[in-house]
Amino acid sequence: MRQDLVESAARHFAQHGLERANINTIAVAAGFAKGTVYNYFSSKEALFGEVLAEACRRAVQRYSRLEHGDSVRDRLTALVRADVSVLRDEEAFMKVLLREAMSFRRETYPIIVANLAPFLGLVEDILARGVRSKEIRADLPLSQRALLFVGLLALLFVQHWGSDGEWPTLNALPELVVSAFLEGAAPRGAPRRRRAGRVKR
Amino acid sequence: MRQDLVESAARHFAQHGLERANINTIAVAAGFAKGTVYNYFSSKEALFGEVLAEACRRAVQRYSRLEHGDSVRDRLTALVRADVSVLRDEEAFMKVLLREAMSFRRETYPIIVANLAPFLGLVEDILARGVRSKEIRADLPLSQRALLFVGLLALLFVQHWGSDGEWPTLNALPELVVSAFLEGAAPRGAPRRRRAGRVKR
Amino acid sequence: MRQDLVESAARHFAQHGLERANINTIAVAAGFAKGTVYNYFSSKEALFGEVLAEACRRAVQRYSRLEHGDSVRDRLTALVRADVSVLRDEEAFMKVLLREAMSFRRETYPIIVANLAPFLGLVEDILARGVRSKEIRADLPLSQRALLFVGLLALLFVQHWGSDGEWPTLNALPELVVSAFLEGAAPRGAPRRRRAGRVKR
Amino acid sequence: MRQDLVESAARHFAQHGLERANINTIAVAAGFAKGTVYNYFSSKEALFGEVLAEACRRAVQRYSRLEHGDSVRDRLTALVRADVSVLRDEEAFMKVLLREAMSFRRETYPIIVANLAPFLGLVEDILARGVRSKEIRADLPLSQRALLFVGLLALLFVQHWGSDGEWPTLNALPELVVSAFLEGAAPRGAPRRRRAGRVKR
DNA sequence: CATGAATGAGAATTCATTCAT
DNA sequence: AATGAATGAATTCTCATTCAT
Numbered sequence: 001m002r003q004d005l006v007e008s009a010a011r012h013f014a015q016h017g018l019e020r021a022n023i024n025t026i027a028v029a030a031g032f033a034k035g036t037v038y039n040y041f042s043s044k045e046a047l048f049g050e051v052l053a054e055a056c057r058r059a060v061q062r063y064s065r066l067e068h069g070d071s072v073r074d075r076l077t078a079l080v081r082a083d084v085s086v087l088r089d090e091e092a093f094m095k096v097l098l099r100e101a102m103s104f105r106r107e108t109y110p111i112i113v114a115n116l117a118p119f120l121g122l123v124e125d126i127l128a129r130g131v132r133s134k135e136i137r138a139d140l141p142l143s144q145r146a147l148l149f150v151g152l153l154a155l156l157f158v159q160h161w162g163s164d165g166e167w168p169t170l171n172a173l174p175e176l177v178v179s180a181f182l183e184g185a186a187p188r189g190a191p192r193r194r195r196a197g198r199v200k201r
Numbered sequence: 202m203r204q205d206l207v208e209s210a211a212r213h214f215a216q217h218g219l220e221r222a223n224i225n226t227i228a229v230a231a232g233f234a235k236g237t238v239y240n241y242f243s244s245k246e247a248l249f250g251e252v253l254a255e256a257c258r259r260a261v262q263r264y265s266r267l268e269h270g271d272s273v274r275d276r277l278t279a280l281v282r283a284d285v286s287v288l289r290d291e292e293a294f295m296k297v298l299l300r301e302a303m304s305f306r307r308e309t310y311p312i313i314v315a316n317l318a319p320f321l322g323l324v325e326d327i328l329a330r331g332v333r334s335k336e337i338r339a340d341l342p343l344s345q346r347a348l349l350f351v352g353l354l355a356l357l358f359v360q361h362w363g364s365d366g367e368w369p370t371l372n373a374l375p376e377l378v379v380s381a382f383l384e385g386a387a388p389r390g391a392p393r394r395r396r397a398g399r400v401k402r
Numbered sequence: 403m404r405q406d407l408v409e410s411a412a413r414h415f416a417q418h419g420l421e422r423a424n425i426n427t428i429a430v431a432a433g434f435a436k437g438t439v440y441n442y443f444s445s446k447e448a449l450f451g452e453v454l455a456e457a458c459r460r461a462v463q464r465y466s467r468l469e470h471g472d473s474v475r476d477r478l479t480a481l482v483r484a485d486v487s488v489l490r491d492e493e494a495f496m497k498v499l500l501r502e503a504m505s506f507r508r509e510t511y512p513i514i515v516a517n518l519a520p521f522l523g524l525v526e527d528i529l530a531r532g533v534r535s536k537e538i539r540a541d542l543p544l545s546q547r548a549l550l551f552v553g554l555l556a557l558l559f560v561q562h563w564g565s566d567g568e569w570p571t572l573n574a575l576p577e578l579v580v581s582a583f584l585e586g587a588a589p590r591g592a593p594r595r596r597r598a599g600r601v602k603r
Numbered sequence: 604m605r606q607d608l609v610e611s612a613a614r615h616f617a618q619h620g621l622e623r624a625n626i627n628t629i630a631v632a633a634g635f636a637k638g639t640v641y642n643y644f645s646s647k648e649a650l651f652g653e654v655l656a657e658a659c660r661r662a663v664q665r666y667s668r669l670e671h672g673d674s675v676r677d678r679l680t681a682l683v684r685a686d687v688s689v690l691r692d693e694e695a696f697m698k699v700l701l702r703e704a705m706s707f708r709r710e711t712y713p714i715i716v717a718n719l720a721p722f723l724g725l726v727e728d729i730l731a732r733g734v735r736s737k738e739i740r741a742d743l744p745l746s747q748r749a750l751l752f753v754g755l756l757a758l759l760f761v762q763h764w765g766s767d768g769e770w771p772t773l774n775a776l777p778e779l780v781v782s783a784f785l786e787g788a789a790p791r792g793a794p795r796r797r798r799a800g801r802v803k804r
Numbered sequence: 805c806a807t808g809a810a811t812g813a814g815a816a817t818t819c820a821t822t823c824a825t
Numbered sequence: 826a827a828t829g830a831a832t833g834a835a836t837t838c839t840c841a842t843t844c845a846t
Contacts, residue, residue, distance in 0.1 A: 626820060638822085
């Protein structure tokens with residue numbers, strides 16, 4: 001029951017967002033009447049929070065089953081693959097989560113940060129190992145590098161939806177994210193120019 | 202008058218988003234009564250569209266004044282610096298623009314794409330030059346590379362706001378974006394692992 | 403509930419017409435809050451349509467119980483008496499119906515025509531019988547004669563209201579309508595002038 | 604100027620009615636700006652009243668030019684023909700007038716009655732002459748007979764508009780009205796049944 | 805537990821009217 | 826006289842939330 005409502009809400013929120021969402025529709029789609037929602041959740045916002053929390057839970061849970069490869073590249077790729085698989089199974093939840101994460105609302109941002117902390121921690125661990133094995137540069141705090149990685153991942157998910165799956169495809173996504181994150185756009189071995197530094201207004 | 206309304210609307214939309222925004226508040230903040238808004242804009246959505254269009258206009262316009270450096274790195278950095286300067290001056294407009302761009306709503310996505318096309322084109326041009334000068338790898342279509350760059354930029358702006366300006370700071374942003382985009386996280390000269398390739402389905 | 407709202411709406415529409423009517427007033431008069439109206443009717447216009455339909459229903463239904471006399475005059479008189487009795491019981495509904503019928507608005511005219519078709523059919527039947535028994539002249543299509551009769555009836559109802567019941571009184575109405583319709587103003591046996599006929603164009 | 608506004612208002616009111624009418628549209632159609640209307644009329648209702656008064660004036664004025672025939676039938680027919688010709692020339696004004704007359708609103712009914720009194724008086728005069736010449740029965744006060752005539756006329760105008768000019772046509776209208784008014788539906792010389800008088804319920 | 809009728813705060817929108825220019 | 830920008834009262838409609846059954 002409760003679970004059905006959360007699932008239904010996720011689908012609906014993914015499609016319409018928090019403001020436009022309609023409690024009655026969510027309830028009916030779950031096979032209940034409007035009033036029933038309020039037996040389980042104190043308000044629309046509370047229900048949304050629940051969906052968000054569940055989304056985080058499902059996202060994080062998948063990573064515990066991760067088989068570890070050797071290199072940082074392998075680990076990160078595995079991580080994204082896991083993420084993509086969550087995405088396939090829980091598209092509604094993930095859409096809600098990403099949209100909300102990207103909007104940085106005061107009401108929900110802390111929830112998201114708190115819930116995604118384990119995931120970010122996982123990325124940080126991998127990167128830390130990478131620093132030790134010289135696979136990752138140490139010129140940026142790991143927490144920031146991790147944010148960059150997760151942000152890039154989120155960005156490409158959003159772009160995937162925004163382009164109706166045209167680019168990037170889910171299959172190409174893991175390689176793409178990891179490559180963009182690790183190697184960037186410059187060719188290997190290209191000379192690194194130091195900036196001149198004259199910052200003009 | 203009209204301009205005052207658009208400015209006020211930008212500030213308000215930046216804070217509350219389209220749905221939560223209140224026409225009366227916008228009008229009063231601009232020193233008018235709510236009815237006046239409808240002398241200039243046919244609806245709340247139309248006003249939002251106007252704000253969006255204006256945001257795009259202001260963003261793009263700043264790049265035309267850009268003095269070009271030599272290398273791709275210099276050019277991209279200059280671009281981001283220009284962007285940051287727009288951001289400082291037009292924070293409200295840019296927030297509206299970025300939030301909306303990141304939410305990929307059917308109603309406004311085409312507007313944004315159309316209006317940002319010149320900017321994306323600019324990035325593509327710079328990257329194309331980079332490919333010729335071997336500063337940029339050619340393993341991805343330029344339009345996609347350009348999207349990656351712009352997305353990364355947007356991502357860091359959003360993160361800047363989301364962290365209340367803590368990280369990244371606007372000053373650090375240009376170097377950060379360009380570095381992350383060009384070089385990624387791996388050290389120069391690191392060996393590139395080929396993927397195993399059996400990604401199925 | 404629904405019925406109470408329709409009754410209240412009828413009274414209100416009868417007094418103020420569709421445009422001037424106020425949903426809140428209707429709801430409160432029925433003992434509800436304005437929101438409740440929208441649980442039953444999708445809009446003010448829909449509610450008006452419902453009142454109209456109900457008015458037609460009540461008007462037509464009364465005629466089915468009619469005992470038939472012999473002559474056309476008796477039948478028509480019985481018909482009008484039935485009509486008058488509906489009018490007494492359902493004054494509000496009938497006012498709405500008649501006012502709307504007389505204003506011929508594109509939005510509601512078809513509804514009215516459709517709903518009153520049975521009544522007009524009834525009149526046509528009586529007239530057809532009258533033509534066979536030589537009580538009715540055949541110089542006009544029956545559908546048009548029927549319209550004349552119904553129109554005359556409506557006209558006198560409206561005049562009744564317009565004069566605050568002064569003339570015609572409801573008691574006098576049946577005789578008056580039937581007499582005006584059947585015999586007109588000229589004395590029996592008056593010579594009928596043929597028209598000159600050169601009405602051109 | 605003032606006259607242009609009244610004409611424009613007539614056209615607009617005829618199409619949309621008092622409530623739905625829009626002052627701005629009326630003004631612009633007359634070649635003025637919104638505000639100008641208020642230099643001439645104190646309110647929308649006042650403008651409507653002016654249109655109504657003008658309609659009455661135009662309707663009545665035409666009858667003064669009437670050439671008189673001999674019989675009541677001829678006179679009435681001439682009257683209706685005059686009316687039809689007003690109608691052709693001043694359709695907008697007449698529509699406003701009739702619609703309003705048929706709705707019996709407290710605000711405007713007295714105006715209409717007062718303004719149409721001369722016309723009704725004219726009809727009464729003709730009928731009085733008819734009573735003397737035995738062309739008209741005397742079983743009804745002349746004022747009421749006159750109302751019946753005018754009502755019938757109005758009714759058929761409305762039906763003309765309501766049926767999009769299909770029936771009755773304006774050409775057929777004079778004969779039709781006069782015939783229906785004078786002779787009714789029964790054949791000449793038909794026996795007149797006395798009513799039994801048992802008015803039931 | 806589930807229901808769904810009732811609620812009423814809240815928001816967008818309209819437009820007659822005013823009035824400074 | 827003419828204008829049209831500004832106004833704000835008024836109205837419709839939405840929908841989260843309550844609560845008696």
